[in-house]
Amino acid sequence: MNMTLTEAFNNTAYPVGGHGKRNIQVLREALQDVDNNLDSDMYGKGNVIEDFQSEMAEYLGKESAVFFPSGTMAQQIALRIWCDEKGYKQVAYHPLCHLEIHEEDGLKEMHHIEPVLLADQNRLITLEDVQSLQVDISCLLLELPQREIGGQLPDFEELEAISAYCHNKGIKLHLDGARLFEITPYYKKTAAEICALFDSVYVSFYKGIGGIAGAILAGDTEFTTKSKVWKRRHGGDLISLYPYVISSDYYFKQRIDKMVQYYEEAKELAGLYNKCTHTSTLPKEPVSNMFHVHFDMPKEQLEPILLSIYEATSIGLIPTLRDNGETGCYCEVSIGDRYAGVPKEKLKTAFQMLAEKLAN
Amino acid sequence: MNMTLTEAFNNTAYPVGGHGKRNIQVLREALQDVDNNLDSDMYGKGNVIEDFQSEMAEYLGKESAVFFPSGTMAQQIALRIWCDEKGYKQVAYHPLCHLEIHEEDGLKEMHHIEPVLLADQNRLITLEDVQSLQVDISCLLLELPQREIGGQLPDFEELEAISAYCHNKGIKLHLDGARLFEITPYYKKTAAEICALFDSVYVSFYKGIGGIAGAILAGDTEFTTKSKVWKRRHGGDLISLYPYVISSDYYFKQRIDKMVQYYEEAKELAGLYNKCTHTSTLPKEPVSNMFHVHFDMPKEQLEPILLSIYEATSIGLIPTLRDNGETGCYCEVSIGDRYAGVPKEKLKTAFQMLAEKLAN
Structure with a gap:
C-alpha cells in the first residue's frame, strides 16, 4: 500500500514537498558552470x-x-x-x-x-x-x-x-x-x-x-x-570529496536566502491541514520549513482518500504515511522549491476534497 | 624543492605516469551519457x-x-x-x-x-x-x-x-x-x-x-x-553515493581491458630506468602497472638533473622523490593512459640524457 502511495505521489504533476527529484540532474546542474580544469x-x-x-x-x-x-x-x-x-x-x-x-x-x-x-x-x-x-x-x-x-x-x-x-x-x-x-x-x-x-x-x-x-x-x-x-x-x-563539496556550495548559494520563504510556506500549508477534521500538525504553527501531520485514522483508511485526491487534482500531498499507535498515522512534510510552483487553486481544491472526505 | 619538481612535472607536455589530471573533467566525462532522470x-x-x-x-x-x-x-x-x-x-x-x-x-x-x-x-x-x-x-x-x-x-x-x-x-x-x-x-x-x-x-x-x-x-x-x-x-x-558509483562503473568499463597494456608498458619503462647507472627498479621486472625506482643518490642531487631533462625534452619522468635512507631516494611509478601518448623518440632522448647525467 505504502509503495502505491509513494508511486502515486511521485507521479503527480505537483508534489507539494521537497525541492524536486533526487536524480543525476541535481549533480549536473551543480557542475554546469565549474571549470573543467578545476583540480580535485x-x-x-x-x-x-x-x-x-x-x-x-x-x-x-x-x-x-x-x-x-x-x-x-x-x-x-x-x-x-x-x-x-x-x-x-x-x-x-x-x-x-x-x-x-x-x-x-x-x-x-x-x-x-x-x-x-x-x-x-x-x-x-x-x-x-x-x-x-x-x-x-x-x-x-x-x-x-x-x-x-x-x-x-x-x-x-x-x-x-x-x-x-x-x-x-x-x-x-x-x-x-x-x-x-x-x-x-x-x-x-x-x-x-x-x-x-x-x-x-x-x-x-x-x-x-x-x-x-x-x-x-x-x-x-x-x-x-x-x-x-x-x-x-x-x-x-x-x-576526492569534490562532487559533494561543489554541490553543497552551489545549492547553499541557491537556497540559503529562501529559508524565509520556505518557513512562511510551511505555516501556510500547516494552516490548510489544520482546517481539516481528524488532522493536526506538530507543531501547530511550524517554526521551520518542516512539520508533521497527524491523522487520527489508520493509514489503511487514509491512503485511498489521498490516492483519489492525487488522481483528481494532480496534487501530491503526502508521499508516505507511518503508523502512529493503533489508530493513527502521520507524515513528515518539508517545504522546498516545489511548493512555490504548485498552483494555488489546485491546492485549494485538493484541501477542500481532503476536508470533505475526512469529515464523512 | 619537492614542490618545484612536482610543478615542473605537471607543466611538462608529457608526464609519463597516471591517467591524467584529477580535475572536474573526470567527473563530467563519467556523467556525459547518463540520463538526467536516473534516480539517485x-x-x-x-x-x-x-x-x-x-x-x-x-x-x-x-x-x-x-x-x-x-x-x-x-x-x-x-x-x-x-x-x-x-x-x-x-x-x-x-x-x-x-x-x-x-x-x-x-x-x-x-x-x-x-x-x-x-x-x-x-x-x-x-x-x-x-x-x-x-x-x-x-x-x-x-x-x-x-x-x-x-x-x-x-x-x-x-x-x-x-x-x-x-x-x-x-x-x-x-x-x-x-x-x-x-x-x-x-x-x-x-x-x-x-x-x-x-x-x-x-x-x-x-x-x-x-x-x-x-x-x-x-x-x-x-x-x-x-x-x-x-x-x-x-x-x-x-x-547518495552515485557520483562515485557512476564514475567507478564508467572508468571500470573504460580501463579494465587495458590492464595488459599498462603491465607491458610498465615493464618497458622499468627497462629504460634499469639501463641507467645509480638506478634500479623494484621489482626488477614489474608484475603490475606499478614499480618503484630507486636512485643511490640524494634527492637534492637528482632533482636538478630531472628538472633539466623536463625542460629540455618536455617529458615528465617523476613527479616527486622521497628520501631513502641517508644517501638515496626513490619514487613510485604507476602506468596509466598517459604512457601511450608519450612520443617514443622524446622518451628515448629523456632517458639518454638521464643515463648521461647519472654516469657523470
Whole structure:
C-alpha cells in the first residue's frame, strides 16, 4: 500500500514537498558552470574543499570547519573528541536523537560512549532536564529543530540558559544542526548567533539546502584539527570529496536566502491541514520549513482518500504515511522549491476534497 | 624543492605516469551519457548502486558486494566482522599495510583490534611467516600487489598454499585488492580466480581504474549484510553515493581491458630506468602497472638533473622523490593512459640524457 502511495505521489504533476527529484540532474546542474580544469581536492587539501570550509566557518561564526561525507560521521567524532577531552564516556541527548535511532549504535559500538537520554521522547529537552542530570557527562547534544517530533524548537532564551549552564558546569554543548539554516527565520537570528551558544556544530547540505550529500563540522581549530584525524580513522578522508563539496556550495548559494520563504510556506500549508477534521500538525504553527501531520485514522483508511485526491487534482500531498499507535498515522512534510510552483487553486481544491472526505 | 619538481612535472607536455589530471573533467566525462532522470541511490538502495554491486560481485566471483566510499572504511569493517566471528581481536598483516601506516590507527582506536606484523617490511609475507604465528588470529590480510615495496607479488602457488593453510586453520583470509585489477595479466588469472582464494575482498576504483573515489567489499551474503550495518555505523551509508558509483562503473568499463597494456608498458619503462647507472627498479621486472625506482643518490642531487631533462625534452619522468635512507631516494611509478601518448623518440632522448647525467 505504502509503495502505491509513494508511486502515486511521485507521479503527480505537483508534489507539494521537497525541492524536486533526487536524480543525476541535481549533480549536473551543480557542475554546469565549474571549470573543467578545476583540480580535485586531495585527502582534505586543495582549494575546492578548503575554500568552502573557510566560507562555512565564517558563516557559522566558528574558527574552523571541516567537510565530512556524512553527519553520522561528523557527530560521532564530535562527541568522541569531547569525551576524550573531558574524560567521561557519557553524553546526553534526546531519546529520538539521530545517533540513538538511525546509526546502528555506531557511537556505542565504535566509540564506547554511553548516552543519557534526556526528556520524554514526545517533548523537547529543557533547562530543568539538564540541571537534573545525575551523572557526569562530557557533552550535551541538542538538535535544532528536533526533527522526530515535528521539528520543534525551544525558546531562544531557554537555549541561552542551557548554554550558560553547560558552560558553567564544564559541559561541552554540541549542535545537531542538520536543519540549522531552516530555523534562522523563526529565531530571527543569524546562523552565527545561534552557533555562538555551542562549542561545536554540525550542518547538513541535503536537507533544506538540497545538495547531494555532505556535512560540515565546525568549532575551534584545536577541535577541528582533531576531527580530521578521526575523519581519516572513520574512512571519511576520501581522496576526492569534490562532487559533494561543489554541490553543497552551489545549492547553499541557491537556497540559503529562501529559508524565509520556505518557513512562511510551511505555516501556510500547516494552516490548510489544520482546517481539516481528524488532522493536526506538530507543531501547530511550524517554526521551520518542516512539520508533521497527524491523522487520527489508520493509514489503511487514509491512503485511498489521498490516492483519489492525487488522481483528481494532480496534487501530491503526502508521499508516505507511518503508523502512529493503533489508530493513527502521520507524515513528515518539508517545504522546498516545489511548493512555490504548485498552483494555488489546485491546492485549494485538493484541501477542500481532503476536508470533505475526512469529515464523512 | 619537492614542490618545484612536482610543478615542473605537471607543466611538462608529457608526464609519463597516471591517467591524467584529477580535475572536474573526470567527473563530467563519467556523467556525459547518463540520463538526467536516473534516480539517485538512497542509503544503499536503488538500481544505480545495486546494479553495480551485482556486476562487481559477479566479476570478483563472490556471492555479494557492497559499495563503500573508501577502502579504509571497507577494510576495517572486514577485519572487524571476522574478529567478531572468530572471537580473537587479533589479525595479521604486513608491516607496511595501509591500515598500519595510512589510517591513523583507526583499526586500533575504533575497533580495538591488534595487528600482528608479519614478515620484514622489505619483503613479502610467506607461507612460513603464517605457519610461524605464535598467537591466535581471526584474519590474515594480504595486499596484492604489496604497494609500499614496489608492488611485489608472491608466486600464485605460494598464495594457494597460504590460502589452504588459513582455510585449514580456520583463519579468515582477506584480500587488500586496491590494485587487484592490475595484477591479473601477470598471474594470467581472472579476478575471480584470484579472489577464490580469499574469504573477503576489497577493490578500489581510483588507482588503475582512475575513478574519483570508492571501493567495493565482496564476500558471502552473510558477510556483506553485516558490512552494511558497519557501513552505517562508520558514517559511510550516504544518502547518495552515485557520483562515485557512476564514475567507478564508467572508468571500470573504460580501463579494465587495458590492464595488459599498462603491465607491458610498465615493464618497458622499468627497462629504460634499469639501463641507467645509480638506478634500479623494484621489482626488477614489474608484475603490475606499478614499480618503484630507486636512485643511490640524494634527492637534492637528482632533482636538478630531472628538472633539466623536463625542460629540455618536455617529458615528465617523476613527479616527486622521497628520501631513502641517508644517501638515496626513490619514487613510485604507476602506468596509466598517459604512457601511450608519450612520443617514443622524446622518451628515448629523456632517458639518454638521464643515463648521461647519472654516469657523470
